Amino acid sequence: xxxxxxxxxxxxxxxxxxxxxxxxxxxxxxxxxxxxxxxxxxxxxxxxxxxxxxxxxxxxxxxxxxxxxxxxxxxxxxxxxxxxxxxxxxxxxxxxxxxxxxxxxxxxxxxxxxxxxxxxxxxxxxxxxxxxxxxxxxxxxxxxxxxxxxxxxxxxxxxxxxxxxxxxxxxxxxxxxxxxxxxxxxxxxxxxxxxxxxxxxxxxxxxxxxxxxxxxxxxxxxxxxxxxxxxxxxxxxxxxxxxxxxxxxxxxxxxxxxxxxxxxxxxxxxxxxxxxxxxxxxxxxxxxxxxxxxxxxxxxxxxxxxxxxxxxxxxxxxxxxxxxxxxxxxxxxxxxxxxxxxxxxxxxxxxxxxxxxxxxxxxxxxxxxxxxxxxxxxxxxxxxxxxxxxxxxxxxxxxxxxxxxxxxxxxxxxxxxxxxx
RNA sequence: GGAGGGCUCGCAUAGCGGCCGAGUGCACCGGUCUUGAAAACCGGCAAACGAAAGUUUCGUGGGUUCAAAUCCCACGCCCUCCGCCA
Numbered sequence: 001x002x003x004x005x006x007x008x009x010x011x012x013x014x015x016x017x018x019x020x021x022x023x024x025x026x027x028x029x030x031x032x033x034x035x036x037x038x039x040x041x042x043x044x045x046x047x048x049x050x051x052x053x054x055x056x057x058x059x060x061x062x063x064x065x066x067x068x069x070x071x072x073x074x075x076x077x078x079x080x081x082x083x084x085x086x087x088x089x090x091x092x093x094x095x096x097x098x099x100x101x102x103x104x105x106x107x108x109x110x111x112x113x114x115x116x117x118x119x120x121x122x123x124x125x126x127x128x129x130x131x132x133x134x135x136x137x138x139x140x141x142x143x144x145x146x147x148x149x150x151x152x153x154x155x156x157x158x159x160x161x162x163x164x165x166x167x168x169x170x171x172x173x174x175x176x177x178x179x180x181x182x183x184x185x186x187x188x189x190x191x192x193x194x195x196x197x198x199x200x201x202x203x204x205x206x207x208x209x210x211x212x213x214x215x216x217x218x219x220x221x222x223x224x225x226x227x228x229x230x231x232x233x234x235x236x237x238x239x240x241x242x243x244x245x246x247x248x249x250x251x252x253x254x255x256x257x258x259x260x261x262x263x264x265x266x267x268x269x270x271x272x273x274x275x276x277x278x279x280x281x282x283x284x285x286x287x288x289x290x291x292x293x294x295x296x297x298x299x300x301x302x303x304x305x306x307x308x309x310x311x312x313x314x315x316x317x318x319x320x321x322x323x324x325x326x327x328x329x330x331x332x333x334x335x336x337x338x339x340x341x342x343x344x345x346x347x348x349x350x351x352x353x354x355x356x357x358x359x360x361x362x363x364x365x366x367x368x369x370x371x372x373x374x375x376x377x378x379x380x381x382x383x384x385x386x387x388x389x390x391x392x393x394x395x396x397x398x399x400x401x402x403x404x405x406x407x408x409x410x411x412x413x414x415x416x417x418x419x420x421x
Numbered sequence: 422g423g424a425g426g427g428c429u430c431g432c433a434u435a436g437c438g439g440c441c442g443a444g445u446g447c448a449c450c451g452g453u454c455u456u457g458a459a460a461a462c463c464g465g466c467a468a469a470c471g472a473a474a475g476u477u478u479c480g481u482g483g484g485u486u487c488a489a490a491u492c493c494c495a496c497g498c499c500c501u502c503c504g505c506c507a
Contacts, residue, residue: 039470046476053476056488057439067487074487243431243468364468371468 001099001359007031017106020321022114024101031098038091045084052081100211104356107330110321117320118333124304125313127337128394135398139340140389141271144170146400146419150272150388161269162261162276164385169417173391174279174384176404176411178254181281181306181381185252188302190283193253195234198225203237206361208327208353215262227258232378235284240361244374247365248287248295252381255280272385273345281381286363289355292375296352299379300332303348306381309407312390313337315344327353336390347386350379 007014011028018025055077059070111119130137144150149170155163166174182192204210204226209217218227228234231253238251257280268274283302287295300316307314319331328351335344355373358364364371395403402417409415 042470042476046471049477050475052487059439059487071487076487078487 001356002102002105003355003359004035004099006105007102008035013105014102017104018102020106020112021103021324022322023103027098027101031095031102034091034095034098038088038095041084041088041091045081045088048077048081048084052077100360103211103324103326104329104354106321106324107352109318110324110330111318112322113320114322115320118317118323119320121316121318121332123313123315124308125311125337127313127339130339133398137339137393137396138400139271140392143392143396143400143402144272144388147392147402147417149173149392149417152271159276162274164272164275166384166388170388172412173388173408173417176408177382177384177387178279178281179411180309180408182252182254184302184306184309185281185283185381188250190250190252193231193235193238193251195231195238195253195255197228197231197234197255197258199228199234199237200225203233203240203361204228206240207233207236207357208325208360209233211326213325216260218258218260228255229259230257230280230378231255231282232284235282235378236357236363236376237361239286239363241363243364243366243371244286245365247374248285248291250286251284253282253284255282257383271389273389275385278383278385280383283350283379283381285377286358286374287377288365289372289375292352292354292377295375295377296330296332296350299350299377300334302381303332303334303350303379307334307336307348309405310387310391311405312394314347314390319349325351327351327356329354329356336386337394338390339393345386345390347383347390348380350377352377 002014007028011032014028015025018028052074055070055074059067059074111117128137141150141152144152147170148168149166151165151167152163155165186192198220201210201224204217209226209229213229217229219225220227226233234255235251235253239249256277258277259275261274261276264274272278283299285295285299304316314334314336317333317335319333324331331349331351333346334348336347337343338345353376355375357376358373363374363376365374366372391405392402395405397403397416400419404412404415404417
């Protein structure tokens with residue numbers, strides 16, 4: 001949630017943010033109004049309550065007739081307190097509802113616009129010229145099949161669309177990617193974490209995934225728990241309701257991720273670009289808000305290092321305001337070149353959520369002036385299926401074999417993946 | 422799934438209707454003493470809103486009462502034992 005002080009003192013900042021995100025602006029004024037009403041009700045309640053507390057104390061001390069008279073008074077007051085209290089909680093709930101509908105205040109450096117209005121920051125590596133090499137690149141589905149690495153047909157048979165098996169070299173590739181990712185993260189000072197992927201509503205709500213993203217979240221009705229779409233959720237909630245010390249704290253979470261992919265019918269139906277379940281190594285930082293911007297760039301740097309090590313051509317984009325999640329003020333995506341699509345596709349992403357999540361999750365740090373919400377940031381180190389796609393397609397040879405990036409060789413044990421058909 | 426026990430300020434515990442936002446010990450911070458340290462002693466030490474007064478918070482939500490950490494109800498979580506199972 002945003003800082004109410006900003007809203008009270010500078011509502012135009014909030015209006016502008018909502019506007020460039022393409023979100024409801026009118027909720028800002030509804031919140032301002034609700035906030036004033038709630039605060040008025042609160043102070044009315046507090047005044048009455050103070051009176052009641054004082055009166056109550058005198059009842060305890062009084063005797064006889066005096067006591068009877070006081071009790072009469074107190075009874076009346078008690079009912080007024082009760083009424084004031086329920087009015088207060090009603091208005092506070094209303095205000096909170098509006099508050100939760102407002103997204104984090106956009107970074108003014110983020111490009112304004114929709115999905116298409118991203119800004120390319122840099123391009124790293126050059127796409128291969130398969131034509132001059134004398135062959136048509138195969139797509140990852142085909143390569144995965146001949147290498148016996150990816151089995152989407154049986155995935156569909158057993159689990160439905162957007163499901164797959166990683167087998168043999170495919171499975172080994174996942175282990176290699178994850179091991180390489182975790183060992184680089186540990187070198188960079190991250191604490192490796194294997195978090196729960198089944199979380200309660202507070203964790204889900206706190207990280208902001210039950211707003212606009214709710215339709216993509218799996219919910220297990222019977223037990224009222226959610227399957228996380230990213231380990232960002234359990235990592236952020238790890239310090240829920242705590243006052244943390246020794247910032248920055250950096251975690252590298254490895255977990256399965258679950259996504260309903262609602263509203264994506266017909267999009268990326270082939271292969272494992274868009275799937276319901278995949279594994280991912282995610283970086284997550286808790287940090288002093290003043291350092292959030294610098295940390296964002298550091299996370300991006302780690303993502304770039306990983307992609308460079310995969311020897312895959314990619315570009316970095318500055319995602320436009322209308323395409324950001326509600327918690328993020330700015331987001332950088334790394335997009336790998338996918339030869340058979342002739343396009344760059346998102347493989348990793350890093351977001352600066354400033355204090356937005358920490359406010360909801362009640363995660364604070366202490367400084368000379370008291371306690372304040374921390375900033376949280378997240379970034380993908382590796383999302384396994386998409387990285388496998390990028391590696392297979394970019395490093396394929398004419399005979400259908402695939403060269404393994406040097407960085408992965410120690411973890412995989414081979415230099416080349418060879419067709420076993 | 423069955424039977425019990427428990428949830429109080431970082432940790433451990435006291436409190437069982439008004440004198441309790443709450444005692445004690447440990448931890449922590451500051452000081453005295455000491456060549457230095459330990460010990461001892463003295464002082465401080467939960468959080469939120471608020472300019473302040475004040476209000477709120479003893480797992481959560483509801484109820485009884487003039488008044489609830491304390492009584493009642495529901496839920497959640499944790500622990501122990503039994504059953505089942507990876």
